[in-house]
Amino acid sequence: MPETAADDTPTTRPPALLVEGLAYAYPDGHQALFGIDLRVEPGERVAVLGPNGAGKTTLVLHLNGVHTPGAGRVAVAGLPVAKANLREVRRRVGIVFQDPDDQLFMPTVREDVAFGPANFGLRGAELDARVAAALAAVGMAEHADRSPMHLSGGQRRRVALATVLACDPEVLVLDEPSANLEPVARRELAEVLLGLGRTTLMVTHDLPYALQLCPRSVLVDEGVVVADGPTRELLADTALLAAHRLELPFGFRLD
Amino acid sequence: MGAGHAHLLHRPGDTAVHRLPAQVKVVAALAVVLCVVSTPRGEFAAFGLYLLLLACVWALARVPPGWLAKRALIEAPFVVLAVVLPFTAGGPTVGLLGLRLSETGLLAGWNILAKGTLGVLVSLTLSATTSPRDLLVGLQRLRVPALVITIATLMLRYLEVISAEAARMRVARICRGHDPRFLWQAGATARAVGTLFIRSYERGERVHLAMVSRGWTGTMPDAGRAAAPRTWLAGLVPAVGAALVLGTTLWG
Numbered sequence: 001m002p003e004t005a006a007d008d009t010p011t012t013r014p015p016a017l018l019v020e021g022l023a024y025a026y027p028d029g030h031q032a033l034f035g036i037d038l039r040v041e042p043g044e045r046v047a048v049l050g051p052n053g054a055g056k057t058t059l060v061l062h063l064n065g066v067h068t069p070g071a072g073r074v075a076v077a078g079l080p081v082a083k084a085n086l087r088e089v090r091r092r093v094g095i096v097f098q099d100p101d102d103q104l105f106m107p108t109v110r111e112d113v114a115f116g117p118a119n120f121g122l123r124g125a126e127l128d129a130r131v132a133a134a135l136a137a138v139g140m141a142e143h144a145d146r147s148p149m150h151l152s153g154g155q156r157r158r159v160a161l162a163t164v165l166a167c168d169p170e171v172l173v174l175d176e177p178s179a180n181l182e183p184v185a186r187r188e189l190a191e192v193l194l195g196l197g198r199t200t201l202m203v204t205h206d207l208p209y210a211l212q213l214c215p216r217s218v219l220v221d222e223g224v225v226v227a228d229g230p231t232r233e234l235l236a237d238t239a240l241l242a243a244h245r246l247e248l249p250f251g252f253r254l255d
Numbered sequence: 256m257g258a259g260h261a262h263l264l265h266r267p268g269d270t271a272v273h274r275l276p277a278q279v280k281v282v283a284a285l286a287v288v289l290c291v292v293s294t295p296r297g298e299f300a301a302f303g304l305y306l307l308l309l310a311c312v313w314a315l316a317r318v319p320p321g322w323l324a325k326r327a328l329i330e331a332p333f334v335v336l337a338v339v340l341p342f343t344a345g346g347p348t349v350g351l352l353g354l355r356l357s358e359t360g361l362l363a364g365w366n367i368l369a370k371g372t373l374g375v376l377v378s379l380t381l382s383a384t385t386s387p388r389d390l391l392v393g394l395q396r397l398r399v400p401a402l403v404i405t406i407a408t409l410m411l412r413y414l415e416v417i418s419a420e421a422a423r424m425r426v427a428r429i430c431r432g433h434d435p436r437f438l439w440q441a442g443a444t445a446r447a448v449g450t451l452f453i454r455s456y457e458r459g460e461r462v463h464l465a466m467v468s469r470g471w472t473g474t475m476p477d478a479g480r481a482a483a484p485r486t487w488l489a490g491l492v493p494a495v496g497a498a499l500v501l502g503t504t505l506w507g
């Protein structure tokens with residue numbers, strides 16, 4: 001994966017992600033988001049925490065225009081997420097979906113990983129190199145010619161990540177990337193993400209993982225941001241965690 | 256989970272038929288179907304020859320007839336129609352095994368049965384030897400409008416999504432003590448079918464969103480390769496054969 005240097009002077013650039021007053025109701029009338037505000041600077045890694053049904057996935061699906069806001073606005077590196085900009089927005093923001101089965105649909109792993117970059121105009125040797133690099137980054141190179149449907153849950157999750165890494169997005173959005181992963185794969189994923197140095201938004205229920213990867217966390221509950229700050233401070237606030245159905249794993253201490 | 260569903264109608268292989276560019280196969284299949292449809296229903300020998308032609312292609316592609324027969328069952332409703340027609344149509348009648356059957360009905364039934372079966376067999380031969388992806392690329396090369404290709408993509412995807420979802424739900428039911436062999440549990444199966452459609456639709460939507468997120472705009476990125484004139488000639492041999500059969504029946 002090519003590296004994009006994380007700029008240490010973010011103030012000169014528009015925020016990588018800007019969400020203002022975002023509200024959204026599903027077509028069945030269920031209101032999932034009630035005014036989310038979030039600003040992520042280029043190069044930042046931010047964890048999105050919150051209980052089941054808090055609206056995390058719904059929020060994520062606004063970041064590349066899959067859902068259209070009911071109210072409020074979303075911008076990616078200064079570019080408003082609107083119909084006219086969708087292609088560029090989707091090139092910049094790569095989303096790894098919560099369920100790998102939603103993401104994988106091609107007959108072989110290789111074709112599935114090639115699908116995104118080919119859509120964005122890559123061809124021939126360049127495309128092959130991109131696919132190979134993405135598969136190597138998640139340790140799935142030897143499964144390139146198998147059907148994604150025949151892989152284990154964790155292997156599918158890794159391929160799903162590779163499909164997005166291959167698009168080489170500026171902003172990486174991961175919806176519960178560590179679920180179903182064996183401990184070693186989970187650590188390797190962390191290494192891949194740290195090595196990429198991309199702006200990253202990671203939804204997770206795995207609080208120690210959030211602490212390891214993301215200096216900053218936002219806590220979402222019932223469709224609003226209820227806390228936003230350094231991950232360590234957030235996780236040390238036992239009362240806050242308890243109020244939002246979160247808790248550190250047994251035996252895990254912050255000191 | 257959903258193992259094996261990826262190849263519902265496709266039978267991967269590496270034969271001359273499989274390697275033929277999809278656009279050539281699509282044109283050949285279309286031409287054969289056109290010949291079959293325009294053959295007068297009384298020309299029984301012609302239909303036999305078409306079947307023989309198909310059998311040659313199956314032998315070349317190493318597709319066992321049993322595999323095709325199982326999938327050809329989708330035409331069962333038409334078979335029923337074909338069987339009913341001889342009893343319902345009017346006009347002169349013929350005696351068969353002591354039954355009075357309408358002659359026009361009998362011929363009309365045969366017409367549906369022969370042409371329907373051959374049409375289904377041709378389509379199955381095409382899908383068996385062409386992966387869904389190649390098929391789409393082939394259509395694209397034939398300059399089929401993007402909208403039609405999108406609809407075709409969605410149909411292919413839903414087919415696989417539905418069979419995968421059905422397999423999962425079956426496993427989930429069986430794990431909770433459901434035994435579909437017992438008649439009194441048929442209700443659960445019926446309800447499952449209803450749920451299946453809603454779930455498949457919603458999963459299909461999510462797969463679609465994930466495709467869109469990776470920059471999909473409705474066309475397959477891989478434009479395939481152009482077929483050389485010689486490939487076209489080789490691939491169209493069955494179509495030429497069918498045209499010859501049709502020609503001789505019409506003017507012979």
Ligand SMILES: Nc1ncnc2c1ncn2[C@@H]1O[C@H](COP(=O)(O)OP(=O)(O)OP(=O)(O)O)[C@@H](O)[C@H]1O
Pocket residue numbers: 026027028030031032050051052053054055056057058059098
């Ligand atoms: N397709 C849908 N139609 C209607 N309501 C939905 C739909 N998807 C989600 N919801 C509702 O919206 C709310 C937020 O859902 P969302 O998927 O964003 O939660 P989440 O924070 O990602 O939860 P989890 O941690 O379980 O993944 C929930 O109350 C959920 O029931």
Ligand SMILES: [Mg+2]
Pocket residue numbers: 056057058098175
């Ligand atoms: Mg979620």
